[in-house]
Amino acid sequence: MELLAPFILLTSFILLIQNKIYSMISTFIWQSTFLAIVIFSQALKTPGMEFYISFILFILIKIIFIPYILYFFVKKLNLHCKISNLKYPIVVLFSSVILTLFCYEFVAPLFNIMPNINNILIAMLIILLGILLLITNNNAVSYVIGFLSIENGIFFATLVITKGMPVIVEIGIAFDILIAVTLFGVLFMQIHRSIDSLDVNEMNLLREDIE
Amino acid sequence: MIWAITLVQTLLFIIIAPLFTGIVKWTKCKLQNRNAPSILQPYFNLNKLFRKEVLIATTTSSIFKFAPYIIFSINVFICMTVPLFFVSVFMGRVIDVIVIMGLFSLARFFLTLSGMDTGTAFGGMGASREMLISTFAEPVLLIIFFALSMVTMSTNLTMIIKYAVFHNLWLQPSIMLLAFSFILVTLAETGRVPVDNPATHLELTMIHEAMILEYSGRYLALIEWAAQIKLLLYAVLFFNLFFPLGIAQDLNWIDISFSILILILKLMAFIIAICVSESGLAKLRLFRAPYLLNLSFILGLFAVLMHIIIEVR
Numbered sequence A: 001m002e003l004l005a006p007f008i009l010l011t012s013f014i015l016l017i018q019n020k021i022y023s024m025i026s027t028f029i030w031q032s033t034f035l036a037i038v039i040f041s042q043a044l045k046t047p048g049m050e051f052y053i054s055f056i057l058f059i060l061i062k063i064i065f066i067p068y069i070l071y072f073f074v075k076k077l078n079l080h081c082k083i084s085n086l087k088y089p090i091v092v093l094f095s096s097v098i099l100t101l102f103c104y105e106f107v108a109p110l111f112n113i114m115p116n117i118n119n120i121l122i123a124m125l126i127i128l129l130g131i132l133l134l135i136t137n138n139n140a141v142s143y144v145i146g147f148l149s150i151e152n153g154i155f156f157a158t159l160v161i162t163k164g165m166p167v168i169v170e171i172g173i174a175f176d177i178l179i180a181v182t183l184f185g186v187l188f189m190q191i192h193r194s195i196d197s198l199d200v201n202e203m204n205l206l207r208e209d210i211e
Numbered sequence B: 001m002i003w004a005i006t007l008v009q010t011l012l013f014i015i016i017a018p019l020f021t022g023i024v025k026w027t028k029c030k031l032q033n034r035n036a037p038s039i040l041q042p043y044f045n046l047n048k049l050f051r052k053e054v055l056i057a058t059t060t061s062s063i064f065k066f067a068p069y070i071i072f073s074i075n076v077f078i079c080m081t082v083p084l085f086f087v088s089v090f091m092g093r094v095i096d097v098i099v100i101m102g103l104f105s106l107a108r109f110f111l112t113l114s115g116m117d118t119g120t121a122f123g124g125m126g127a128s129r130e131m132l133i134s135t136f137a138e139p140v141l142l143i144i145f146f147a148l149s150m151v152t153m154s155t156n157l158t159m160i161i162k163y164a165v166f167h168n169l170w171l172q173p174s175i176m177l178l179a180f181s182f183i184l185v186t187l188a189e190t191g192r193v194p195v196d197n198p199a200t201h202l203e204l205t206m207i208h209e210a211m212i213l214e215y216s217g218r219y220l221a222l223i224e225w226a227a228q229i230k231l232l233l234y235a236v237l238f239f240n241l242f243f244p245l246g247i248a249q250d251l252n253w254i255d256i257s258f259s260i261l262i263l264i265l266k267l268m269a270f271i272i273a274i275c276v277s278e279s280g281l282a283k284l285r286l287f288r289a290p291y292l293l294n295l296s297f298i299l300g301l302f303a304v305l306m307h308i309i310i311e312v313r
Helices: A005-017 A022-047 A050-076 A089-110 A117-136 A140-162 A167-195 A200-206 B001-031 B041-051 B061-079 B099-118 B121-152 B157-167 B173-189 B217-242 B253-280 B286-311
Strands: none
Touching: A005 A022, A005 A089, A005 A117, A005 B099, A005 B173, A022 A050, A022 A140, A022 B217, A050 A140, A050 A167, A050 B061, A089 A117, A089 B041, A089 B099, A117 A140, A117 A167, A117 B286, A140 A167, A140 B121, A167 A200, A200 B121, B001 B041, B001 B217, B041 B217, B061 B099, B099 B121, B099 B217, B121 B157, B121 B173, B173 B217, B173 B253, B173 B286, B217 B253
């Protein structure tokens, strides 16, 4: 876990500067893969089948099903050659480094009290970087990826803090995400049909009261 | 005894460098299904250039004449300070990584100066591009070396390598990130594909070739040889700083021959990696190159942060 946590964080950083949707999805797959390896290493360490079940669920949903659905929609809505209008990716990256420093300052007083606080710090950073991704992008597909990477961060936090959740909770969350992504897909189709694009800024055109 | 080893290492650096470039070219040709020149071709080129007469433009000053000697001798001097297969070098006590970086930039300074000295448009253009790239590359190198010295608590190459071997340092995440960042800087500094193309003379794309366009004869040979040595130096620095597995620490024949064998394998891996990446990637637009280097800067910064967050407890 000590070894892989920075790489999960690194994929979060890379997600921020990707400007093509396909490469964004594949970066998300990488992030989920690293997280899956972390889950597997936890499964090897602890007795019982729970971690194996959550490992298999995680792989089925985060690495196979959700990317497949996202690829499907991107292909269907002809978004694969769309480039996001992120103007200064380096500014975003620097702001994320500042975010890292902020988190570190926030957590630093606890370093002597709690063990493995650094992993909690990394989980917190993954969540915050997901929120930064939501702020900086204005594409509906990247919203979904930002949302899912926030979810990955929360999942990592649970792994670090509580050594895993009960299986029933995990199954519940997994189905929640499954349904959320399906709903996102339906929403994509609706948005695309009404404004002929997935750029969220263009939704302002639907308002009638602009004088 | 150490001075003898250092001498052998320096000579090896100077002699192997054209062969290294030759193997890179050969592998690249084979990967692209072309007929490859012999791997000894750079030696033939150097031999030919040393025999040819020198033509010097009338507008040039004396800098144009002595710059190649300075560049070549600086590169040879750096060879004396970088461990190749044995961990200590003769001048290791007085010269650390920051001085090595300074020497590299001194060589680059004279190269750009000689590029501008001819007064042609190409020379000035190449010089300004080289300076643009190096403006972004040098802070990255500095932050990589600072991060390394934070981890190993020394800026001395020998100490860094000994510490890295002793603590299995390449398994730490910050060192992996630094290694990745160093690869990107290596590509930019040695003028390989995503930033500069060493094989072209198309005026819009060349950086290194534009500066040395007016050189001929033995001056050109010296500058090309220096560039080949620089490529080898960066490859060896990469492996010795980040994956110093198997480098000889004691002076006996078994260790040293094992170290040389491992080094050859590592360099082969480097060649294959560089050729695959060059065949797969297209050259970046010049104004996109800073993005690449900024990415590697961020990686270096990130490595420092990760070192503070995870490894210092």
